[in-house]
Amino acid sequence: MHEKILILDFGSQYTRLIARKIRENNVYCEIHNFDYIPEKLDNIKGIVLSGGPSSVYEKDALEPGDWLWKTNLPILGICYGMQYITKKFDGEITEGVTREYGSAQIIIKEKSILFEDTPLKQNVWMSHSDIIEESPPNFNVTAYSENNIIAAFENVKDKIYGIQFHPEVKHTEYGKTIIKNFLYNICGCSGDWKMEDFIKEKIKEIQDIVQNKKVILGLSGGVDSTVASVLMHKAIGNNLTCFFIDNGLLRKNEMQKVKENFKTLNPNIKIEYIDASEKFLSKLKGISDPEEKRKIIGHTFIEVFEEGLKERAPGAEFLVQGTLYPDVIESSSHKGPSATIKTHHNVGGLPEKMNLKIIEPFRELFKDEVREVGKQLGISEKIINRHPFPGPGLAVRILGEISKEKLEILREVDEIFINELIKNNLYNKISQALAVLLPIKSVGVMGDQRTYQYVTALRAVVTTDFMTADIYEFELKFLKDIARKIINNVKGVNRVVYDISSKPPATIEWE
DSSP: OOOEEEEEESSOTTHHHHHHHHHHTTOEEEEEETTOOOSOOTTEEEEEEOOOSSOTTSTTOOOOOGGGGGSOOOEEEETHHHHHHHHHTTOEEEEEEEEEEEEEEEEEOSOOGGGTTSOSEEEEEEEEEEEEEEOOTTOEEEEEETTSOEEEEEETTTTEEEESSOTTSTTSTTHHHHHHIIIIIISOOOOOOOHHHHHHHHHHHHHHHHTTOEEEEEEOSSHHHHHHHHHHHHHHGGGEEEEEEEOSOOOTTHHHHHHHHHHHHOTTSEEEEEEOHHHHHHHHTTOOOHHHHHHHHHHHHHHHHHHHHHHHSTTEEEEEOOOOHHHHHHHSOSSSSOOOOOOOTTTTSSOSSOSSEEEOTTTTOOHHHHHHHHHHTTOOHHHHTOOOOOTTGGGGTBOSSOOHHHHHHHHHHHHHHHHHHHHTTOGGGOSEEEEEEEEEEEEEEETTEEEEEEEEEEEEEEOSSSSSBEEOOOOHHHHHHHHHHHHHHSTTEEEEEEOOOOBTTSOSSOO
8 A cells, every 4th residue: 555645625625736746756645525534544745725715704715624633743834724724723724815825935934844955935826815924733834925924934843834835736836845845845755656556557447346247438539538548448348349439520531540640550450430520519500509519429429439339339337438537626626615617528527317426547646647658568658749639529629509610610720720730849848739719700811802700819828737837939930921821721710819828717618
């Protein structure tokens, strides 16, 4: 059994980033709801209390069980977690006049093992409105913000630490070091968990669940479903059948590219190719609401799977999906009271009643962790480094109602954009690039003639976890050149814009 850290989730959108940072340090961790009570404490080395959107002074404020304070295990409270520690041990916390949000500087006032190997002044990421006016008795304040607000405290004797900022996000420049200090210098972890362990354990888990039953997998050709197909085939062999469904919402020549990739990747993986484009497009006709589009697509996928089972995979009982944790946390309150941002078709878009049981081997992983799994499984970097493509496909990159005409326009725009990135050696410097067709037309002039055509938006972001993202800053010449190529070569587009919004406040996709 691996040593592990428990993360109690109070609803922060960043909770999974805490887990990711812990795993980067080769320590296994589990996320549980804030009121979770473990049956036993075997191998638990420490506990992290996450941030969250609530205030500790509100009625019905979220509180962990009293068991937490009887374990004698090291505890790290982050943001709301620190505020709860303050309340629990009789410190003073109030609603601040001004909110500390975004990049800020803290000053280390006292030597602390938590801040070992970090400078006295360092940039961090704040996201809170409540402030700690006075630390609890027997707690030493170790850091203040530039606004002279308590930013960190500790009770070394009881091994309880609190920080008001978020070390799990990349904007906190020494966040990884702070978490490492907690894991190794305070909790005494040895670092016994690695991605190859995840693969071995996941294969064993899949084999125990599936036994000798038949499994189908929705293959899109993207990183997640491709890695999932290889992992599942390694676990259950010929009991796996992959379904590649052309829903009419794919990129240009996508089916052909998938066929070519799998000839090289693993020709033994059984793949059934189904053209269901007319079925999908007819059901999406007249639909503009993005949530409704997702649900229609999710339901139709299941219909197509179940219709094809008798002929193509008789007796199948399980459906595998490449769902990732960002999909889950943005779709619903997964393991805590976090806010729903959007429904992903393979999370909230599936029908409540269906004949297939779901297997999601990567539900707890981030994109970069799935890529690492893929590398361990021997998948080529060309496939592993492919940019993400949403499950609902171009349906969520065409704002508003979908039509064949709009799909053809967007496919051509997307093809030009991606090819130009590859041609200019930019593709692998960018985490995700996409084109969006807007539901508006604008006036233009071509060949001395007035035009009234669509506007397309280009987007390119840089991120490691897809929970936060910054824009890629192209040279202006590149943007001008690509806009010219799109307008000159794609009939129906006369204006190109570039999206410069970060995540948050925007999401990566537009719908």
